[in-house]
Amino acid sequence: MTADAHGGSRPATPDPAAAGRAAIEARRARAAVKRALRSGQRGPRDVAERAWQEPGSPEAQLRVPAFLGSLRGLGPVRVERLLASLGIAPGKRLGALGDLQRERVRGWLDDVDPSRRPRLIVLAGPTAVGKGTVAEYVREHFPQIRHSVSATTRAPRPGEIDGVHYAFVSDADFDRMVDEQEFLEWATVHNQSRYGTPRSSVQAALDEGSSVLLEIDLQGARQVRASFPDAVLLFLAPPSWDELVRRLVGRGTETESERERRLQTARVELASQPEFDATIVNADVAEAAHEVVERILAAEADRGAGELPSH
Numbered sequence: 001m002t003a004d005a006h007g008g009s010r011p012a013t014p015d016p017a018a019a020g021r022a023a024i025e026a027r028r029a030r031a032a033v034k035r036a037l038r039s040g041q042r043g044p045r046d047v048a049e050r051a052w053q054e055p056g057s058p059e060a061q062l063r064v065p066a067f068l069g070s071l072r073g074l075g076p077v078r079v080e081r082l083l084a085s086l087g088i089a090p091g092k093r094l095g096a097l098g099d100l101q102r103e104r105v106r107g108w109l110d111d112v113d114p115s116r117r118p119r120l121i122v123l124a125g126p127t128a129v130g131k132g133t134v135a136e137y138v139r140e141h142f143p144q145i146r147h148s149v150s151a152t153t154r155a156p157r158p159g160e161i162d163g164v165h166y167a168f169v170s171d172a173d174f175d176r177m178v179d180e181q182e183f184l185e186w187a188t189v190h191n192q193s194r195y196g197t198p199r200s201s202v203q204a205a206l207d208e209g210s211s212v213l214l215e216i217d218l219q220g221a222r223q224v225r226a227s228f229p230d231a232v233l234l235f236l237a238p239p240s241w242d243e244l245v246r247r248l249v250g251r252g253t254e255t256e257s258e259r260e261r262r263l264q265t266a267r268v269e270l271a272s273q274p275e276f277d278a279t280i281v282n283a284d285v286a287e288a289a290h291e292v293v294e295r296i297l298a299a300e301a302d303r304g305a306g307e308l309p310s311h
């Protein structure tokens with residue numbers, strides 16, 4: 001609103017050029033969602049859930065026929081029949097579906113690809129090998145894969161955001177979370193700080209049909225292996241020891257003594273590679289991230305991950 005000559009207010013003058021630019025941008029964003037669906041880079045379940053969680057998103061603005069028509073093997077005739085059987089009008093946007101229609105879409109998507117099951121994926125490896133960097137690439141390029149946000153008692157590094165990179169908690173809070181069995185696994189890492197994977201958010205993501213990536217240490221990986229035999233354990237290895245040290249020093253976030261402590265743990269972690277389902281060498285971030293995703297997709301197509309047992 002802007003003030004008028006009489007001190008009142010009136011709606012801001014519409015700016016047709018700005019509105020036109022916004023419309024073009026929105027169209028582009030919807031086209032990107034359709035491309036990702038067509039290429040398999042994003043799954044239909046992920047797109048639908050995003051549409052229902054974020055009403056303003058490009059996913060929510062996508063019309064249902066455009067959404068369905070982007071799935072492999074669905075031509076216009078099958079889309080029309082499907083819309084009729086799901087009781088959805090052709091002009092409807094994905095985000096505007098009612099609860100019953102959403103349930104019908106979910107059920108149909110589950111039937112379409114019953115072989116695909118969400119999996120718990122562990123990405124472990126020595127300090128500074130690039131776990132966080134590779135996980136970030138996966139997060140940016142493959143949003144259908146969820147990432148668990150761990151709780152930790154260590155202090156945030158510059159630029160780290162509470163709730164995004166970690167939930168930074170006090171020792172007392174961590175004790176309480178352990179007592180209340182809130183962690184799916186937890187460990188004291190590098191003999192210094194405690195880190196744990198929250199059980200409830202991981203279970204929620206699996207329930208929504210998404211695989212979940214846990215970026216955790218070797219002790220955590222072993223606990224996951226023991227509790228969830230279906231989990232896939234990936235080991236990220238450096239091209240060489242010298243390169244690992246270069247990356248640790250280059251990151252510049254630890255003191256000399258902290259680096260020494262981390263490198264001691266790294267030797268133990270490197271020796272544990274045979275315990276993992278696969279080793280991926282992180283020479284190039286994009287290549288390593290694509291290999292991680294290929295392993296996840298192969299595991300999803302392989303067999304189901306059951307409910308998380310309570311322990």
Ligand SMILES: Nc1ncnc2c1ncn2[C@@H]1O[C@H](COP(=O)(O)OP(=O)(O)OP(=O)(O)O)[C@@H](O)[C@H]1O
Pocket residue numbers: 125126127128129130131132133134247248250251282283284285
């Ligand atoms: N393929 C790569 N080539 C060169 N540098 C890389 C590569 N991958 C990661 N790095 C760099 O290595 C450093 C460590 O990466 P990152 O912090 O992701 O490691 P990490 O395994 O998560 O470490 P930590 O376990 O200590 O948290 C960063 O400076 C990052 O930019």
Ligand SMILES: Nc1nc2c(ncn2[C@@H]2O[C@H](COP(=O)(O)O)[C@@H](O)[C@H]2O)c(=O)[nH]1
Pocket residue numbers: 124125126127131150151154185186187189195196197215216217218219220221
């Ligand atoms: N067992 C767990 N290990 C975790 C978890 N979250 C992170 N980590 C690992 O800790 C080290 C150090 O991390 P940094 O951020 O302080 O450099 C690294 O190996 C992480 O993978 C967790 O929830 N459980």
